[in-house]
Amino acid sequence: MQRFALMLAVVCVSATTTALAQDCSLSGTVGSGGSASAGGTSASSVGTAGACQTDNGTSSSIASGGGAATDGGKAMSNTHVNDNGDKLKARTKAQAVDKGTFSKSQTKTTTDGDSLESTTRTMSHVPGEKPVKSRTNQTIIPEEE
Amino acid sequence: MSIITKSLIVAAALLTAGHASAESITLDDGTVCTIIEGHSVTGGMSTSVTAGNGKVTSSTTTGQTASSSTATSSASSSSAGSASADSFSTASKTRADGSVVTKRSDGTCSITNPSK
Numbered sequence: 001m002q003r004f005a006l007m008l009a010v011v012c013v014s015a016t017t018t019a020l021a022q023d024c025s026l027s028g029t030v031g032s033g034g035s036a037s038a039g040g041t042s043a044s045s046v047g048t049a050g051a052c053q054t055d056n057g058t059s060s061s062i063a064s065g066g067g068a069a070t071d072g073g074k075a076m077s078n079t080h081v082n083d084n085g086d087k088l089k090a091r092t093k094a095q096a097v098d099k100g101t102f103s104k105s106q107t108k109t110t111t112d113g114d115s116l117e118s119t120t121r122t123m124s125h126v127p128g129e130k131p132v133k134s135r136t137n138q139t140i141i142p143e144e145e
Numbered sequence: 146m147s148i149i150t151k152s153l154i155v156a157a158a159l160l161t162a163g164h165a166s167a168e169s170i171t172l173d174d175g176t177v178c179t180i181i182e183g184h185s186v187t188g189g190m191s192t193s194v195t196a197g198n199g200k201v202t203s204s205t206t207t208g209q210t211a212s213s214s215t216a217t218s219s220a221s222s223s224s225a226g227s228a229s230a231d232s233f234s235t236a237s238k239t240r241a242d243g244s245v246v247t248k249r250s251d252g253t254c255s256i257t258n259p260s261k
């Protein structure tokens with residue numbers, strides 16, 4: 001009997017160091033995502049973050065999630081967020097493995113209120129073939145212009 | 146992520162921003178940006194990323210609304226038969242004049258000006 005495995009993980013967190021709602025003097029957002037598939041395996045992950053600076057402090061938010069699926073092997077997906085004041089880090093790993101065939105996707109997103117970065121790496125592999133990889137990254141520093 | 150998915154993301158961003166004009170400018174790093182006029186930037190800014198043939202999405206909105214920042218996320222998944230690996234990223238930044246510069250990893254870029 002064919003077995004189907006599916007794993008999902010999603011986490012979102014926001015950190016606010018100011019109590020007043022006012023215009024952002026500086027703001028920025030980043031995001032990255034990717035997907036990989038091979039044979040009967042598939043994995044994908046995404047992550048985004050944003051920061052808004054005001055005279056009274058910085059508000060930051062972060063979100064990340066992913067999923068993996070296979071029609072005969074094992075699938076796992078997990079997201080971890082580290083909230084340390086106005087410094088937020090999120091990492092999502094998604095992986096599906098069916099014997100020698102696998103698909104992976106990993107997204108790391110960080111913000112400390114001054115800079116934002118999101119990176120996604122994906123990889124798929126079929127035995128006897130060259131692995132297929134992809135990577136994307138965005139980094140911004142919402143400095144005064 | 147398929148080309149179609151990327152195209153949908155870009156199209157959605159442009160539709161959200163309003164009507165695109167033909168005018169473009171070149172940034173310091175050589176990136177050519179299309180200028181989008183007539184969009185009101187009163188609610189902050191947001192980034193949305195989609196992967197897995199549009200089945201996994203994550204979005205973050207940051208702005209000067211009531212709670213000053215919000216984050217939302219949702220996900221589901223699907224499997225595909227052919228071997229592939231792809232990724233997509235985007236970054237947005239608000240400039241001092243209120244305009245928002247958005248760069249994407251597919252090479253597209255846009256500048257959204259605030260309504261006057």
